[in-house]
Amino acid sequence: MTQIFAYIPFSNGVAEDVAMEFPTAAAKIDKGASLTAVLTGSGADLDKVANDMTGLYAEVIKISHGDLAYPNAEVVRKALVNVIPAGAIVLAPHNTFGMDLAPGLSVKMNASYAADIVDFAGIEGTVLNASRQELGGAVSTHVAVDIASGAVITIRPGSFAPVEGKTASGAVVDKSANAGDLSAKRKFLEVVQAEVGDVDITKADVLVSIGRGIEEQENIEIAEELAKAMKTVVSCSRPIVDAKWLEKGRQVGTSGKTVKPKVYMAMGISGSFQHLGGLKGNPFIVAVNKNPKAPIFQVADVGIVANIIEFMPELTSAINDL
C-alpha cells in the first residue's frame, strides 16, 4: 500500500490552508493510500494543531522538541528523516518553507523529487504521473516520477480543492522520542517584519497594478495618473520592487502583500502564481498585456491585448472626461 505523509505547516496555532488540500492531492495520487499528517514544533500550539488535524487525517504524527519551535528547515529535515519510513511519499507545500526543506529531504531519504506539482494522475506500476508548470507558468508539462524508493513532492498551494468539514477521526501519535540528533549548522535568529510603507494597498477597493510591461521607471507616472483618475493607488508585481522602482509594501503576491480589492487592474503583469497568490476575494480582474499568450489572460475577467504605455493614458483621459 502506498504510504503518504503530509508535512503540515502552521503558525500561531493555526494550520496553513494547504493542510486541507493535501487529502485531495493524496487521493489523486492513490485513493487507497494511507495518509498521515506530520507536524513538528513544540508546546501548546503544536498540540492544538495536531488535534485539529485528527478531523482530516486518519493518523497524525507530532514531533515535539524545543529546537523545532521555529521551523528551521535543517532541523525539521533531520527529524523527518528519522521518523518517516523509507520508501514513503512525502508531501510539503511549494512555498518558502517547502522550498527550503524538500530538495535536501529527498536527498537524505534517497527518494525522487518533484517540485511545485499542480495535479496528479495516479500511479502506474512504480511511476507517479503528475503535472506542473515551467517558464513562469507559460507552459505546462506532464512529469513521471519514479516512486520505487519513495518521493518527496511539493504541491502548489491552492491547486487542490480543500476538503471541508470533518472527514476523519484520527489519533495523535507522539514520535518525539524518534527525532534523533537535531543539532544544526544553521541557526534561526529572528523574523524581521516587513516595513509598513506610506501607502496601504491592502485596504484599497480598486488597485492599478503594474508589472514588467511598464518598462521604465519614468513610466510609473502613467500608472499613477490612471490610479488618480480611478481614485486609488498603484500596486505592483515583484520585478518592480526588485528594480527598486516602488517600495516592497506595494508588492502584491505571496512574498508581498495579500490584497482583496473589488477591481484589480493588472497592467503589464504576466500573472505568475506567486503574484496571483496575493490576490484574494475573487476580484474583477482587468488584464492589459501586449503578449496575447500571457498567463494572466487565463485568470482575468476582461483582457485587452495592448501596450500599457499607450493604453493607460488613453484610459486615464477617457475616465477624466466622464
Added chain:
Amino acid sequence: MEILVCVKRVPDTAENEFELNGAGNDLDRDDLVYSVNEWDNYAVEEAIQIVDKVGGNVTVITVGDSESEEVLRREMAMGANNGILLSDDAFEGSDGKGIATILKAEIEKGKYDLILTGAQADEGAGQVGGMLAAMLDLPYASLVNKIEVSDGKIKVGREIEGGNQEMNEISLPCVLSIQTGINEPRYVGIRGIRKVASVEIPVKSASDLGLAADSIGKAGAKTKRIDYFVPDLGAGAEMLEGSTDEIIAKLIEKLKAKGGL
C-alpha cells in the same frame, strides 16, 4: 573567500512567446532567445560584491552544451574571475539530482567557502541548491535576500511569506540560493564581453569528473518530463477587441458595473 556560483542558460521569458512544436511534445525552439537565468545574475552580483569587500575569487560554473559558454562569459564580464563548463552528451536529460550530482563532482575537486545558485531557473523547481547542499553535507538556506559576511560565519536573510525576512546564522562553507532583488546586478556591455572573449574556460566531461553513467543523464533521472501540454483552464478572459476608443468605452462600462469607477 572562494565563491562558486552555479548558473544556467535558459529561454528568456521576457523575450519569448512560447509555442509547442508540431508534434506537441516539446517547445518550438527554433527562434527562442536564450539568456542567463535571471536569478543567477543576482547570485553573481552578490558574489562579486562579497569578494570586493573581503577578497577572494568568484568562479562561475554551468552544466550545459557548448552554447552555455556564452553565459559563463557574460558572468565573467560582470566580474567573475573564472569559468568552468561541465559538458557531455551523457549529461543530457538529467533531472535536478543529476545536475546536483554533476556539480558536486566538480565542487569536490576544488575548495569553496560559499556556493551560490539562483533560487530557481526555467523549470521553476528551485531544487539544485538544496540537493547539492544535502549531498555535500553542507548547511543550506534558500531564497536568500541578504548576506552579511563575518569571520567563519555569515548571517543570511531569507525571503518568507508576506514580505517578511527570516534571519539565520549559518556556518561556512555553505550553499545559498539567491532571490531576485537582493542587489542590483551590474550592466554588462559589449566591451565587457569582448574583454573576456579569449579567456580560456575549461570544459569537463563525465569521465573527467569520474561520474558513473547511471547516476546522471536520462538513465539516472527519476523525475522525467514526458511532454508539454496546454492545460484546459476554462474560458479565460473575455477579450475586448476593436478600436482603442471602442475598447475603452466597453471597459469603462464594465468598470462602472463592478465598482471600479
